[in-house]
Amino acid sequence: MVRYVLRRLLQLIPVFLGATFLIYALVWALPGDPFAGKCGQTACPQSFVDVMTAKFNLNDNIFVQYFKYLGNLFTGDFGETFSGNNIGQMIGDSYPITVRLALIAVAIEAIIGVTAGIITGLRGNPFLDNLVLVVTLVLIALPVFVTGIVLQLVLGGDGLGLINASVSADPTIGELIIPGFVLGSLSMAYIARLTKTNIAENRRSDFVRTAIAKGQPRRRVVGIHLLRNSVLPVLTFLGTDIGALMGGAIVTEGVFNINGIGGLIFRGVSEKDGATVTGIVVLLVIVYLMVSLIVDLLYAVLDPRIRYD
Structure with missing residues (x-):
């Protein structure tokens, strides 16, 4: 290893x-x-x-x-903008907010998406299948900014009054839950369908039938044998999605007025500030590379058949 x-x-x-x-x-x-x-x-x-x-x-x-x-x-020097602002300081102020937002989005899409995929893949209930199919199709069809605006109208001050239309300058985790749901809504739909497909396919595999024939409890068959083998494609998707969420949060951060890395990218592109764009994208490349390495290592943990010599 x-x-x-x-x-x-x-x-x-x-x-x-x-x-x-x-x-x-x-x-x-x-x-x-x-x-x-x-x-x-x-x-x-x-x-x-x-x-x-x-x-x-x-x-x-x-x-x-x-x-x-x-x-x-x-040496840790990301340079300065044309106006003399320190890019490293700008990233240091904005990046933690986007990281929290992306991690919340990944957690939401993993928990809801995987749970929905497991339930529909195991039970084969027509009503649940149709419900998940309709919800995922709606989430896939709607642009992210539309989902964000709808939730703002329904849950915001003019609706139920549960959330503020804009988050604070240094948002708490509670303030980022709804923006995180919006950011991860598209991936959540894909994860639910991907998990359901893998669960339904692996249910008929030899290793599952062997585990059942040995008299192992259903919980162990599902949790140890079926789920661990079905979650590998989902893990790959989640790993690549972390970097995509941090780099693609421009729209979500704009809708909820979040002072994150997406706003820096947008301003850097619109103002043609190459130093800012380069510094942020280089950081995103590092995140992609490290997450891909961690995902590869997790394969061996989840699937005992995978060994790295």
Whole structure:
């Protein structure tokens, strides 16, 4: 196992370098004036252009720029925006909120989605099957912002008055439950259908019939044999979804006025602030790579047939 982990960590290095270089090149090597619109309606003075060009190493070729940026990144320096704001500080203020939101979304989609999939996959009740099918189709068909606005209207001040339309600047876990549900609603529908399909398929497998023939209790057959083997595709989906939720929370954070990483990405793109976009996306790449490694290691825990030599 240790050898496998070390090998995977070494494999992550070229993936990290390739992904981050591609991001950096796409942001900074695009044609056009990087200072357009940075000084309002008038063109930026030459003194400002010269200072910013030197600050962001824009006179160097793209490879030199990238490795200088990477060197600063390894020291914890994410750089500064064109307006002089520290990107690391901005990420430090916003990222914990988005992490909490994403983890709540993953927990909600895992608990509700897996539970719905298990119940419908085991019982085969036509009413439950049709109910889960209709609910998941509705969640898949509705855009996330529509789900968020509907819940705001129903549960907010003009409706039941259970939640505030906007969360506070430093939201608590309770304030993030509804936004987390909205953020994870689409994935929750996919997880419910994926779990149901795997449960229904593995019910007819030889290892389940053997466990039943040995007289093992139904709870052990379902929990140890059936569920552990059926949850592997769900675990893969959840692992990749964590990074996607943190990077794709722009709409949800906008609907509930959450000061998270999604707002930083949106402002960075709209203001053409390449330093901010690059720093955030590089951080998301690291999250993706580490989560994928953790998911691979969990395979061996859930399925004893998987061994890493």
